[in-house]
Amino acid sequence: MTDQTFPPAIFQSFEEKADPKNVAPRLKALRAAMAKAGVDGFLVPRADAHRGESVPASEARLAYLTGFTGSAGIAMVGKKKAGLFIDSRYTLQAPAQTDTAKVSVHEVLQGGLPVEIGDYVPKGGTIRYDPWLHTPGEIRDLQAKLGKRAKLMPGPNLIDAIWNDRPGAPVSAIEVLGHNRAGKTAPDKIADIQASLNQDGADAAVLTLPESICWLFNIRGRDVPNTPFVLGFAVVPRKGEPSLYLDPAKITPELSKALDGVAKVVSSKNLPNALAKLGKDKKAVLIDPATAPEAIAATLKSAGAALIEKRDPVLLPKSRKNEAELAGMREAHKLDGAALAKFLAWFDDQAPSGTLTEIGIVTALEAFRREDETCVDASFDTISGAGGNGAIVHYRVTDKTDRVLKPGELMLVDSGAQYLSGTTDITRTMTTGSATDEQRDRFTRVLKGMIAISMARFPKGTSGAQLDVLARQFLWQDGVTYNHGTGHGVGAYLGVHEGPIGISPRYTLPLEVGNVLSNEPGYYKTGEYGIRIENLIVVVESAKPGFLEFETLTLAPIDRRLVDVGMLTAGERDWLNAYHQRVWAEIGPVVTGPVKDWLKAASAAV
Structure with missing residues (x-):
């Protein structure tokens, strides 16, 4: 292959957005605002009112204050000290950025806000929070943990x-x-949701998650x-037409016409009055x-509404993908497979040179x-x-951390794309030379776990929590494991991380036909290498x-050079060979030249 020059990335920035020098003056300014408000502490979550994994720049308050840019975390700022609470994904990133x-x-466990938040205010102190950025469940749980130590x-x-800017x-x-x-x-989807509201005895539902709103209204x-989210809110009555609340700047005549007879499209400024009327x-x-934001619950309750607290009624229907x-x-x-074949062929050709960088x-x-012109974004930062x-x-390469890939090192690439037809997410670990016996052993154990999930047959009613051990068993046998879930739900041209199903101990809902994970x-x-192999499954x-x-x-091919074939059972070898045969059959016809030659070799039987 000849050397290629690539245009600059537009889906991902490599700028190091965090600047620890900003933290001290911003903490000082916040404490002045706290003193003026007469409170002892202030909570700064990563979340916005829509609880999305990605937040718009205007909602990145945690990053503004602390420099930390991860997708989950919360800061607690007291009068004299401040804490940043993150999970195990960010134990290296957070200290480097703040x-x-x-x-x-x-570092705290995922799920709920940590009780240690109370250590940052005097006993009996008051902690201010923005009710649009916290849920009723969060606030109740934290207040119960704090008891009389602090009042929210x-x-x-x-x-x-x-x-200011x-x-x-x-x-x-x-x-x-x-x-x-x-x-x-959309009318058929709305009718289904309205039927579920009738079963729940609800007169209406307030939707706040963008993935639920986008799916329900087909936008x-x-x-x-x-x-590809639209940020907004929706109120779905048990009978009649729903209302979709959006920033007025998004409401065009074309949109109103397209949704005519489906939903009333109105300004988000009208939402408080609509909630008050329900009450x-x-x-x-x-x-x-x-x-849902605590602000919505409080407005409804204070106006006289009876609250029914249940899971967002759109989540389960959305997770069951239809045939289209x-x-x-x-x-x-298939589009992604063609791109990955080109990429992996290029990588194999160039990696031994010792000139490739992470960026x-x-x-x-x-x-x-x-x-492919239908690829409109990355589904997350690669x-x-x-x-x-x-x-x-969850490493994110920046101009500051970028390094050269040395021959002999393992390379882990976890990436995904948003095509107009759907969402992808794939991880491949590649060798750039002779792998060690330990690396091949670990890679093969990871592969065996991935194959075990791929080959699983299970009775209806089985949850992802019950299947999780299938992926871990081969690592456990050698006394090692991994500290992340085995699988998450994936949306259809929506969020690459989608609830409420997945494969890990915390996903207890039964898996259903159409779930993509x-x-x-x-x-x-740590400090040496990482191995992950990821496919999407339905x-x-x-x-x-x-x-x-x-x-x-x-x-996409799995790097067979890292597989210790002797560790595979006959069934596992058959699965791997059949998978590679399918990759060749589906992707081979859409690539040409050296890429086709590479793909044929990479898909050969072991």
Whole structure:
């Protein structure tokens, strides 16, 4: 292959946005605002009112204050000290991005807010929180943990009071999906949700999650990076037409016409009055206590509404992809498979030179994907980890951390794309020379776990929590494991991380036909290398009555040079060979020249 020059990446920035020098003056300004408000502490979550994994620049308050740019975390600022609470994904990133002389970094378990928040205020002190950025469940749980140590009090956001150059709210064009992509009309979806409200005894539901709103009304937007979300709110009555509340700048005549007869499209400024009316009319209103803002719950309750706290009624129907959505996902993975074949062939050709960088690898992969005009974004920032950086589970390369991939090192690339037809997410770990016996052993154990999930057949009613051990068993046998979930739900041209199903101990809901999930066991040796192999899979009916199984969507070779074939059973070898035969059969016809030659060799039987 000849050397290639790639255009700059546009889906991902490599700028180091965090500057620890900003932390001290911003903490000082916040404490002045706290003193003026008469409170002892202030909570600064990563979340916005829509609980999205990606937030618009105008909502990145945690990053503004602390420098930490991870997708989950919360800061607690007291009068004299401040703490940043993160989970195990960010134990290296958070201290590197913040000023640890001013902010103590604490690793805590995922789920709920930590009781240690109370250590940052005097006993009996008051902690201000923005009720639009916390859920009723969060606040109740934290107040129960704190007891009399501290009192939580809602109020205006104090970060907004000091953030003088805060960006404006995002305004992007809204696309209405055709039936060929959505597979079900918005009125039919709305009717199903209204039927579920009737069963729950609810007069209406308030929807706050963008993925639920986008799916229900068959719309997509560009309000946040990586995910085609429209940010807004919706009220769905048990009978009659729903109301969709949006920033007035997004409401165009074209949108109103497209949704005519589907929903009333109105300004988000009208939402408080609509909530108050539901209360005045003594309506029973369903909200999700795990995702709806506390401000919405408080407004409804104070106005006289009866709250029904249940899971967002859209989540489960959305997770069961219909045939049109699955056809789009299969098309997206075929497009992605062609791009990945080009990328992996290029990587194999160039890696031995010792000139590739982590950023260069991201840029090349994006360029190959962008050759297809229906690729409109990355589904998340690519994790491009060379050598020891591959052991950082959520590593994000920046201009500051970028390093050269040395021959002989392992390279971990976890990436995904948003095609107009669907969403992809794939991880491949590649060798650049002779792997050690330990690396081949660990890679093969990870592969065996991934194959075990891929081959699983299970009775209806089985949850992802019950399947999780299948992926871990081979690592456990050698006394090692990985500290992340085995799989998460994936949306259809929506969020690459989608609830409420997945494969890990915390996903207890039964898997159902049409659920799309990731399958991504791994192994990480700090400072040396990381291994992860990830395919997307979809739940399908089994030939055995009453049972389900998985169909693999991802189409890209797995590096056979890292496989210790002697560790595989006959069934595992057969699966791997059949998978590679399928990759060759589906991707081979759409690539040419040296890429085709490479793919044929990479897909050969072991």
